[in-house]
Amino acid sequence: MVFxxxxxxxxxxxxxxxxxxxxxxxxxxxxxxxxxxxxxxxxSASTQALQNDDSQNPAMxxxxxxxxxxxxxxxxxxxxxxxxxxxxxxxxxxVAARYPAIEKKTRRPINLQQRIxxxxxxxxxxxxxxxxxxEMLRIxxxxxxxxxxxxxxxxxxARLAAFTQKGKVQFEQRMGQLDxxxxxxxxxxxxxxxxxATIPEAHPTAYPLYRLEWQSLxxxxxxxxxxxxxxxxxxxxxxxxxxxxxxxYLAARAAGMKLETPGVRP
Amino acid sequence: MARTLITVPPNPKKNTVIEIRALIQHxxxxxxxxxxxxxxxxxxxxxxxxxxxxxxxxxxxxxxxELFPAISANPYIAFNFRATQSGTLGFQWTGDNGxxxxxxxxxxxx
Numbered sequence: 001m002v003f004x005x006x007x008x009x010x011x012x013x014x015x016x017x018x019x020x021x022x023x024x025x026x027x028x029x030x031x032x033x034x035x036x037x038x039x040x041x042x043x044s045a046s047t048q049a050l051q052n053d054d055s056q057n058p059a060m061x062x063x064x065x066x067x068x069x070x071x072x073x074x075x076x077x078x079x080x081x082x083x084x085x086x087x088x089x090x091x092x093x094x095v096a097a098r099y100p101a102i103e104k105k106t107r108r109p110i111n112l113q114q115r116i117x118x119x120x121x122x123x124x125x126x127x128x129x130x131x132x133x134x135e136m137l138r139i140x141x142x143x144x145x146x147x148x149x150x151x152x153x154x155x156x157x158a159r160l161a162a163f164t165q166k167g168k169v170q171f172e173q174r175m176g177q178l179d180x181x182x183x184x185x186x187x188x189x190x191x192x193x194x195x196x197a198t199i200p201e202a203h204p205t206a207y208p209l210y211r212l213e214w215q216s217l218x219x220x221x222x223x224x225x226x227x228x229x230x231x232x233x234x235x236x237x238x239x240x241x242x243x244x245x246x247x248x249y250l251a252a253r254a255a256g257m258k259l260e261t262p263g264v265r266p
Numbered sequence: 267m268a269r270t271l272i273t274v275p276p277n278p279k280k281n282t283v284i285e286i287r288a289l290i291q292h293x294x295x296x297x298x299x300x301x302x303x304x305x306x307x308x309x310x311x312x313x314x315x316x317x318x319x320x321x322x323x324x325x326x327x328x329x330x331x332e333l334f335p336a337i338s339a340n341p342y343i344a345f346n347f348r349a350t351q352s353g354t355l356g357f358q359w360t361g362d363n364g365x366x367x368x369x370x371x372x373x374x375x376x
Contacts, residue, residue, distance in 0.1 A: 055271065055273035056289070056342060058289060058291075058340040058342065060268075060271055061271060061289065061290075061291045061340060062267045064269055064271065065322055212338075215293075215294075215338060215339035215340070
């Protein structure tokens with residue numbers, strides 16, 4: 001009689017034990033599969049503090065200006081962003097997290113700045129902001145901030161695959177007089193030092209961001225151009241299709257990581 | 267007009283020490299850097315920051331600072347203040363080329 005009582009008890013014990021073990025393995029597994037680090041994790045505590053607090057983050061100056069731009073009428077129809085999109089915190093939530101994306105007419109990928117330019121041209125009938133101008137950075141940072149805390153989610157669009165692949169090839173292509181690829185530093189030597197600076201893993205988690213070295217806000221393309229001139233390669237112009245493809249690959253590589261826009265970096 | 271971000275804790279309790287934060291957009295050009303053509307860019311900095319507290323017809327400077335070329339762009343200044351009564355905080359930045367920026371924030375002590 002004793003074993004009859006024992007058996008269910010033993011099974012139950014094994015059952016819960018197996019469950020617990022499975023859960024622990026899952027937890028550990030998740031940690032192992034996602035060992036990716038945002039540039040934030042490589043920063044000093046004092047630089048992290050700047051990003052953590054909106055009342056200290058200098059990038060918020062651009063965001064506040066962007067908020068004003070969102071409601072500013074422009075073009076011959078006197079339309080503002082808000083005329084079509086309404087309140088940005090609702091309508092722009094998640095938008096920055098899914099760009100670059102395919103543009104319907106040209107069937108080519110465009111980044112967020114190019115999307116803003118298209119809106120200005122087609123819907124506002126206004127002069128588009130040139131890339132990397134203060135105005136462009138303001139509106140981009142305001143739109144970008146609405147996705148803060150959301151995971152980077154490249155669109156599930158089969159048409160993107162070929163472009164993302166081109167971006168990957170570029171990422172691994174050696175270039176410039178120093179003959180280095182992006183992957184040489186950011187895949188193979190991430191976390192090590194380049195001069196006094198730590199090499200991050202090149203995840204575009206916080207753009208546009210305030211870089212202490214720039215003493216200003218800058219887009220991901222400014223960062224890419226910096227890296228290219230760093231390896232003595234000739235940088236592509238702003239908005240070049242090569243950059244959009246590279247941004248696509250970076251987004252795919254960082255898929256699932258949280259957006260921190262507007263970030264601060266050293 | 268420069269964009270500013272001023273943070274004052276809302277409705278502090280009487281006699282508590284509060285932290286006041288003021289951030290302003292400004293290039294703080296040192297006057298020592300050449301431009302792309304090799305010519306020195308003229309100095310353009312904020313020289314002075316001042317915060318006044320006004321209440322019941324009385325106005326006192328509660329904090330002031332002199333700024334120099336070594337201070338970064340978009341300077342951020344934080345200081346502490348004992349909130350003894352309600353009033354108005356007046357912030358003033360003055361600098362090269364006649365730069366001046368004034369902001370006011372009301373302080374309501376409970």
